[in-house]
Amino acid sequence: MLKSKKHVLWEALIVTIVIFLAGLFLGMLIETSNSVEISNLFTQSEISLTDAMATSRLVEDFDFDCEDIKQNNIKFANRIYEEAQTLEEYEASGKLTDSMKLLHKKYDLLRTLLWTSNQKSLDRCENYNLIVYLYEYNSEDTNKKAIQNVWSKILLDVKDQNDNILLLPIAGDQDLTSLDLLMNEHQVTQLPAVVINNNEVLYEVDSINQIQTLLN
Amino acid sequence: MEFLTILYFVYTFIAFYFLMIYIMTYFQNRKHIFETIEPDKIRSLSIVIPCFNEDKNIARNIEAFLASDYKGLKKLIIVDDCSTDNSYEIIKEYAKKYPRVIALQTPKNTGRAAGAKNFGIKYVKTELIGFSDADSLPNKNAISKMIGVFNDTKVGGVTSRVFVNNPKKYLTKIQAIEYKIIAFTRKLLEFLDAIYVTNGPLSIYRKKAFDQTGGFDLNNLTEDIELTWHLVAKGWKVKMSIPAIIRSYVPKTIKTWFHQRIRWNVGGIQTIAKYRKQVLGTGMLGLFIMPFFVLSWFLGLTGLVFLTYRLTRYLMMKFLVAKYSVAAQVALVSMEDFSLNPSILFIFGIVLLSLGLAYTVVALAHSKESGRIIGHSILDIFIYSFFYLLMYPPLLIVSFYKYLRGYNTW
Numbered sequence: 001m002l003k004s005k006k007h008v009l010w011e012a013l014i015v016t017i018v019i020f021l022a023g024l025f026l027g028m029l030i031e032t033s034n035s036v037e038i039s040n041l042f043t044q045s046e047i048s049l050t051d052a053m054a055t056s057r058l059v060e061d062f063d064f065d066c067e068d069i070k071q072n073n074i075k076f077a078n079r080i081y082e083e084a085q086t087l088e089e090y091e092a093s094g095k096l097t098d099s100m101k102l103l104h105k106k107y108d109l110l111r112t113l114l115w116t117s118n119q120k121s122l123d124r125c126e127n128y129n130l131i132v133y134l135y136e137y138n139s140e141d142t143n144k145k146a147i148q149n150v151w152s153k154i155l156l157d158v159k160d161q162n163d164n165i166l167l168l169p170i171a172g173d174q175d176l177t178s179l180d181l182l183m184n185e186h187q188v189t190q191l192p193a194v195v196i197n198n199n200e201v202l203y204e205v206d207s208i209n210q211i212q213t214l215l216n
Numbered sequence: 217m218e219f220l221t222i223l224y225f226v227y228t229f230i231a232f233y234f235l236m237i238y239i240m241t242y243f244q245n246r247k248h249i250f251e252t253i254e255p256d257k258i259r260s261l262s263i264v265i266p267c268f269n270e271d272k273n274i275a276r277n278i279e280a281f282l283a284s285d286y287k288g289l290k291k292l293i294i295v296d297d298c299s300t301d302n303s304y305e306i307i308k309e310y311a312k313k314y315p316r317v318i319a320l321q322t323p324k325n326t327g328r329a330a331g332a333k334n335f336g337i338k339y340v341k342t343e344l345i346g347f348s349d350a351d352s353l354p355n356k357n358a359i360s361k362m363i364g365v366f367n368d369t370k371v372g373g374v375t376s377r378v379f380v381n382n383p384k385k386y387l388t389k390i391q392a393i394e395y396k397i398i399a400f401t402r403k404l405l406e407f408l409d410a411i412y413v414t415n416g417p418l419s420i421y422r423k424k425a426f427d428q429t430g431g432f433d434l435n436n437l438t439e440d441i442e443l444t445w446h447l448v449a450k451g452w453k454v455k456m457s458i459p460a461i462i463r464s465y466v467p468k469t470i471k472t473w474f475h476q477r478i479r480w481n482v483g484g485i486q487t488i489a490k491y492r493k494q495v496l497g498t499g500m501l502g503l504f505i506m507p508f509f510v511l512s513w514f515l516g517l518t519g520l521v522f523l524t525y526r527l528t529r530y531l532m533m534k535f536l537v538a539k540y541s542v543a544a545q546v547a548l549v550s551m552e553d554f555s556l557n558p559s560i561l562f563i564f565g566i567v568l569l570s571l572g573l574a575y576t577v578v579a580l581a582h583s584k585e586s587g588r589i590i591g592h593s594i595l596d597i598f599i600y601s602f603f604y605l606l607m608y609p610p611l612l613i614v615s616f617y618k619y620l621r622g623y624n625t626w
Binding site for chain 1: 217225228229232233236237239240241244407408409500504529532533536537539540541543544545546547558559560562563564567
């Protein structure tokens with residue numbers, strides 16, 4: 001006669017806990033590894049930004065070639081744009097830690113600095129366009145998220161069609177004092193918004209053409 | 217961590233735990249699954265079969281029981297519940313021809329199988345009492361494969377394995393898969409003394425144990441679940457014999473299937489409500505069966521809520537993005553829409569799904585009817601796993617609603 005084997009209830013519980021902890025540990029490991037990768041990229045970008053800011057100061061004092069300034073700025077902006085895409089991908093898969101959110105904030109600060117450092121270059125050199133896309137990062141509103149998704153596509157298309165675009169997507173609700181000041185300066189009252197060449201602020205983006213007409 | 221993520225982890229943990237119980241129980245007992253215990257003596261047995269408007273099936277049912285190879289089968293008590301067709305005439309014909317067959321009729325229609333069964337119980341004087349449905353067909357050796365478990369004086373009941381009879385329509389084919397998995401799972405639960413139902417098509421009880429329950433509960437829509445819980449609550453063990461096979465007809469249309477499932481669920485809720493005070497009490501009923509039953513429902517409902525929430529948000533987002541993209545004349549889909557970095561939640565989900573599918577395949581492989589290993593097409597298993605099972609939680613919600621509205625119709 002078979003005896004009841006209720007001890008399997010405890011064994012299964014222990015195995016489940018072990019598998020779960022192993023899974024969580026693995027998840028943490030992956031997320032930490034992603035975070036380290038982004039942090040490394042960020043350090044490099046920080047160096048590039050410092051370089052860009054130094055260039056910007058030099059522009060004030062010396063008569064540099066605007067084409068060089070344009071190329072450098074766009075190249076740098078493109079790089080942090082690509083890094084931001086990687087960050088977003090990791091961020092979407094990160095469920096256990098908040099490290100990616102902090103990195104996102106650091107990148108937003110980096111892009112804000114790039115925005116400020118370009119004010120003078122843009123005034124002197126009119127050979128490129130600065131598009132700052134301010135979006136809402138913490139929105140739970142599906143409609144707003146969909147709108148932001150489409151705006152991103154529109155702006156990316158504009159950037160792809162023109163080789164003189166410096167595109168800076170920045171989360172406008174990250175509680176960054178410098179960014180808030182800049183947004184006040186440009187009278188940005190709601191998100192999402194698009195600031196073109198520090199002049200025009202758009203709260204409605206319907207098509208690529210609408211943006212194209214406002215570019216240099 | 218977000219609330220939804222925490223909830224998802226709790227859900228996954230419970231699901232993993234249940235699956236682990238099954239998997240580990242299977243590996244520890246796989247040599248005993250098909251084991252049959254030889255009876256130490258012939259025990260006298262009466263089978264009670266309620267019948268209502270079954271003139272198409274009752275003759276085959278009686279003949280199948282008469283063909284049983286079990287020597288101790290003394291009486292076949294067929295209780296007609298005032299059928300409006302020829303059922304009672306057929307039963308009487310058999311009673312004339314075979315002394316073992318007893319034809320009875322209730323004074324008035326009781327409206328449910330439990331009523332007719334309780335009526336028939338009064339005529340049972342044997343050591344064991346069995347119950348069957350009028351549309352079920354036991355294998356010749358089904359009863360003799362079940363009796364050996366009564367060698368253990370603590371065993372109060374034993375149930376059989378139900379196969380779907382002649383599954384030709386698609387819905388019956390899917391139910392054939394379902395019944396096999398249910399039977400396999402029930403057998404695994406037997407190793408934990410945690411069988412929660414002795415099925416209606418064929419179950420046998422020790423008369424002494426059965427009498428302690430006072431018979432079937434007429435107010436319960438699933439009198440077989442209620443009786444099993446009652447037996448366990450009284451301290452009796454309940455067993456299952458996998459080699460004891462009985463074939464039964466299952467609903468062929470969505471409407472009858474829906475009605476049957478609502479009845480099963482409402483009956484389950486009624487049973488939980490009746491025994492609620494025993495939750496976490498002593499014995500397997502309070503410590504495992506009830507929490508297991510309730511948590512299974514919790515898993516089903518939580519899974520449905522998760523799926524509905526995620527799917528709705530996803531579809532709404534896709535719809536809005538498509539709408540705005542068309543208006544803005546930009547691409548509907550871009551590379552940024554595809555993420556190649558799955559989250560840990562996704563990985564947990566995939567592992568759980570894979571283990572669940574593996575369990576389904578193992579269960580089917582242990583339920584061979586023909587020479588084929590699995591016996592069902594991959595498409596059918598896919599439909600069962602990804603669509604049919606998704607019907608459980610909505611049915612449960614409807615059942616809760618009906619229970620609260622006092623639904624109690626057979």
